[in-house]
Amino acid sequence: MTDPVISTSHLKKSFGSKTVLQDVDLNVPAGAVVGLVGTNGSGKSTLIKCLLGLLKKTSGSISLFGEDPWNLSASAKSRLGYVPQIVKLYPWMKVKHIVAYTSAYYDAWDPVWAETLLDRWELPRDHRIGPMSPGQLQKLALVLALSYRPELLVLDEPVASLDPVARREFLSSLLEICQHEQHTVLFSTHITSDLERVASHLAILKEGRIVLFDELDAVKDRVKRLRITAASDLPSNFTVRGALRSEFSNNRAMVAVGELDDRLVGELEEKWHADVAVEDLNLEEIFLELHHE
Amino acid sequence: MNNQTTKVIRRPSRLGAVWLSYRTRWLMWVMAAVALGQLSLLVRGMWPNLTGPMVVVSPETRVLKSAEPSMPNPSPFASVDYNQGGGKTDWANVRSLHVMDLNQSPRLLEKGGVPKLESLAICFSITDLQLIQLCELYDLKSLMLYDASLLTPTGLKAWKNETSLKYLRLLNFRLAYDPRSLDWPPNLQTLICDDPYGIKVVRLEEWQQLSNLTSLSTRLIPRETGLNPEVFKSLKRFPALKRLFVQELGPQYPHLVSELQSALPNVRVRPNSYDPVIGLRAGTILVSGLLVLVVLSVQMSSQFATTASLLTPGFARSHLAPVIAVILLMALLSFGLYLIVGCSVVGSLGLCGAFVLILASGTRVIRYLLNQNGTPMPGFNNPQAIFAIIFPPMGLQFLINFCGPELDWFLRGGHPWFSVALLAGSIWGAIDLCRWHIGLKRELEESGGGNVPLGMLDYGGWYNWGKDLAALRAGEGKRVPYAQRCMDSKNDRFIEQLQGGHPITTLQVWRIGCVASSMDWLRATTVVIVAIWIAAAFLVPDSLSQFKQMPAFTGFQILAMALLLPLAFAFQRRPMQEIELLRPVTRRDWVTTWFYGVASEILPVLLIALVFGEVMLWSGTIGVWSITDACLVTVIFVGILSVVFTFGMWALTLNSLWKIALAGFLGYCALLSCVITPIGLQFQRIEWWHTPTIMVPLIVGLYLAAGVGYWIARRSWMNWEVGRSM
Known part of the structure; x- marks a missing residue:
């Protein structure tokens, strides 16, 4: 088994007295496409910046390509691509200038691929960066991050500013890269439908902690909704083991569980003389169930 | 309810x-x-109660400054202060001389002693005989006698034929109130004549004969007799007079200047001194x-x-x-x-x-x-x-x-x-x-x-991107602003270099990320300095000699700004560091490139500033200095700049707006002090300037501060969390 590309253990990050990340354990295997989801302010961007060495961890450990990201070597950095949430590029440069400027740093820069991406996303080479819309900027940042085919691509809400067409283009490119070149991708997003299309793994961050990290299919297999119809009214202290959320009225109940197994269904049927129907959840529903207070 | x-x-x-x-x-x-x-x-x-950088006076004391035209400096490259010994002066080329006592300056009264002398200032009294000798030996253009009390009408006959003399300043001149007739150089343009007893009207009538006299300064009201209406009448008869400086006499004649101005509408009347x-x-x-x-x-x-x-x-x-x-x-x-x-x-x-x-x-x-x-x-x-x-x-x-x-x-x-x-x-x-x-x-x-975000420190909030874009779409390249076109051509050359397979250093790539270089700015502003220099050299009359310092003054200001610009340009790149730090370079190399980058932007400007400064010092535009003075200024200038540079680099890593603003303000003050110091020192010869017990600790302190600043800055950069928003 290969070493994980990203690995954290008991990672903690505080800004003054405010703790943003707490006890984060995350191991991203090579070739995985990890979707990082969480509510606003859950610490997604902070986690990504700590993983990249842009922010200094308060405690715990982080490893990126087997190195401490705070002192990442040049060779490790050449294998890394990053697109921040708010793209800031030199506004006085033209598209062709920033492409040339970035290419100067990378030996593995693929000019043909860069041109292809510029064409695909309709970015004129002579346009200046200053007046570009946020969506165009994000496209350009993606071109710059993809053009040297990095082994690890870290994207902080990469499609937030893109229109539907560009989003589809981006996801296609991402799939193309992942399928052909076995790259590792970590991206945060709020658009779970996109994540479902491309992600192999899902990480859910809640209040600075990873509350769920697994392969996407495994998550979908584990997190289910149960519709229970009991023979008689359910008592006021009705509970289900491992329930994320439950609602009940008279003899009916709807329960979301984080770890479904056959034994649980059997237990419920037996205890409450009930019919138990198991429903699949999409990612958005899983996310909502996990964040239900 | x-x-x-x-x-x-x-x-x-x-x-x-x-x-x-x-x-x-x-x-x-x-x-x-x-x-x-x-x-x-x-x-x-x-x-x-400050009158200058270092002179403190009591609240009752007013230190007045002369408003009269100062003595023209014919050649800034050949001015000598004889009082300091003259050193290894090339007397054959000296054109401007300042002596304390003529008796202690025998060379002056020798034939061929200072053959090209045009401008002479003498501090101690001068006799008739000495004046006659001087007039025989030299064709002076300007003469300043701090003590003209020993001169008599006989001596003054000597300058009757001094046709080249344009500027004459006579202090403590006892003959202005003398009723006898006196002789004057015929082509005088500026005459400053100070007699403690005032002047006789006969003097004004003599000066009316000076057809080129444009500036006159004198004590118009005799001490004993008070205001004489004849004075007003005589003053109106001056053919070419443009500026008149008079000594105010306080409560006795509170509106003297105003009255004179009303009487002489075509002459600019001003007090001869001001606070x-x-x-x-x-x-x-x-x-x-x-x-x-x-x-x-x-x-x-x-x-x-x-x-x-x-x-x-x-x-x-x-x-x-x-x-x-x-x-x-x-x-x-x-x-x-x-x-x-x-x-x-x-x-x-x-x-x-x-x-x-x-x-x-x-x-x-x-x-x-x-x-x-x-x-x-x-x-x-x-x-x-x-x-x-x-x-x-x-x-x-x-x-x-x-x-x-x-x-x-x-x-x-x-x-x-x-x-x-x-x-x-x-x-x-x-x-x-x-x-x-x-x-x-x-x-x-x-x-x-x-x-574009509108913030005090954001680039581009006020930039007319729309116009730029419209020009681009319309294919009117010429309408793209000049400054922007300069940047474009620099970047285009970089692309050519890349495509040509030429080797490119990290520093070169770093420079491409700068909006402009301080040298670009300096080149653009050179035209201002040159224009001011031309104006000062050819357009400003010799009588307004204080304007001759303008190129030095403006030049220093522009250079001080150019020295600060690399840090300002660097500041604009802060938001982009989130991506820049992830380029394939180690954090140490990234920091080193930044320090070298900013320093390499400052160094050429510093060299120009030093050369410019030394030329100005040596030329006498801002005073005649010794080699020691010049070296001291250089050492202090570089020291202050090093402190500004190191602490400026540290300030780039700060995440607090007010701290950055404070650092910027202090940096500007420090740089401004670089500008003011040499000019200020010219006006007031300050004792501590040549006192080793003050200068040595000052210099050591400066370089120590720069060292500490470097250590703090480097440490701060190595620990800078660039992902943290301000």
Whole structure:
């Protein structure tokens, strides 16, 4: 088994007295496409910046390509691509200038691929960066991050500013890269439908902690909704083991569980003389169930 | 009936809401502190009694400065102060000489001793015989005698044929009140004649014969006889007189200058001396008023740059009311302060609102530069901030150094129409500022700046991207602003270099990320220095010799700004470091490149500044200095710059706006001191300049501070969390 590309253990990050990340354990295997989801302010961007060495961890450990990201070597950095949430590029440069400027740093820069991406996303080479819309900027940042085919691509809400067409283009490119070149991708997003299309793994961050990290299919297999119809009214202290959320009225109940197994269904049927129907959840529903207070 | 009490949520009034936006911003408290500081000065009347950098006088003493034309310096490269021994002076080429005692300067009275001498100043008394000898030996163009008390009519016959003499200054001249007839050099243009007893009318009649005399300074009123109406009559008969300087005699003749001015409408009549401290204090009041307004304007910009300013009913009225109130209060406060420091009512009225006029006109100029020409401004985006921090102190220095007498005359109410114009301009300025702020959001949207964040330190908020883009779409490359085209061609050359497979260093790539280089800026401003130099050399008459220092003054200012620019350019790159740090270089290499990069931008400017400075020092434009002086200035200059550089690099890593602003301000002050030091030293020979017990610790301290600054900066960069937003 290969070493994980990203690995954290008991990672903690505080800004003054405010703790943003707490006890984060995350191991991203090579070739995985990890979707990082969480509510606003859950610490997604902070986690990504700590993983990249842009922010200094308060405690715990982080490893990126087997190195401490705070002192990442040049060779490790050449294998890394990053697109921040708010793209800031030199506004006085033209598209062709920033492409040339970035290419100067990378030996593995693929000019043909860069041109292809510029064409695909309709970015004129002579346009200046200053007046570009946020969506165009994000496209350009993606071109710059993809053009040297990095082994690890870290994207902080990469499609937030893109229109539907560009989003589809981006996801296609991402799939193309992942399928052909076995790259590792970590991206945060709020658009779970996109994540479902491309992600192999899902990480859910809640209040600075990873509350769920697994392969996407495994998550979908584990997190289910149960519709229970009991023979008689359910008592006021009705509970289900491992329930994320439950609602009940008279003899009916709807329960979301984080770890479904056959034994649980059997237990419920037996205890409450009930019919138990198991429903699949999409990612958005899983996310909502996990964040239900 | 429902007894349940309902909680009433009271909404603040509109003005209350505006007040909330003020009191929750720390910058506003800075503004209040500056205003209160002024108020305390008004109440307590506390002003430092400084006449220069190092001379402290008692409150009763007034150190006056001469308003008369100073002696022209024919050749700045060949001026010698004989009093310092002359050293290894090349006497064959000396054209300007300053001696203490003619008896101690035998070379002067030898034939061929100083063959090219044109300008001579003698401190001790001179006899008739010595004057005759000098007139025989030299064709002087200017002569200054600090003690002319021993001269008699017999001696003065000697200069009757001195046709080349244009400038003559006679102090303690006892013959002006003498009834006998005297001889004068026929082609005099400037005559400064000071007799403690005043002059006889016969003297004026003699001077009327000098057809080229344009500037005259003398004591018009005899000590014993008082004002003589004949004097007025005689003065009117001067054929070419343009400037008349008279000694004021206090309460006895309080309106002497005004009366003379009324009697001589074609002659500029001025007092022969003035108190420079009044101008300095008035300038301080003006600049502090300006600072308050700048802060106010920054607040207004942030309010009026929002969409709410266009869509909220009553927004403009409620937001402008406190602004107008503050402006009025500041004007009133300034008026009181100007009166306290010694300005006249007319002068104070003219100046009391000048801070508004300066900011409004400055904003217009910078708006033109940014919105019409699209010239990118480094570092600070807010035009008011740029204007207030950099230009007013420069302008003030300029006025005090080069237009001191005229400034003093204005402060004393000598230019009532100018005061009225200033007051009217100030009212226009207030209206213009308010109008501009009301339309700010619309202007930003139309210029395409709506997408760019509007912050004091953001690049591009005021840049006319829309125009740039429109020009590009229309294929009119020529309409792209010049500055932008310069950057484009630099970047195009870089692409060619890359595509040509030429080796590229990390430093070269780093430079491409800079909006411009300080050398670009220096090249662009060279034209200003050259223009000023040409004007000073060829257009300004010798009688206005203080203007000859203008190239040095402006040059130093421009160089000081060019030295600060690399740090300002670097500051603009801060937001991009989140990506830059992830380029394939180690953190150590990234930091090193940054230090080398900024230093490499500063170094060429520093070398130019040193060469420029040394030339100025050696040329005598700002004084005749020894090699030791020149070395000391160099060592101190480099020391101050090193401190500015190291602490500036440290400031780049800060995440607090006010700390950055403070560091920037201190850096600018330090650089300004680099500029002022040599010029200031020329005006006042300060004792500590040559005192090793002071200079050595000062120099050691400077370089120690630079070392500590480097250590702090480097450490700070190595630990900089670039992902942390400010």
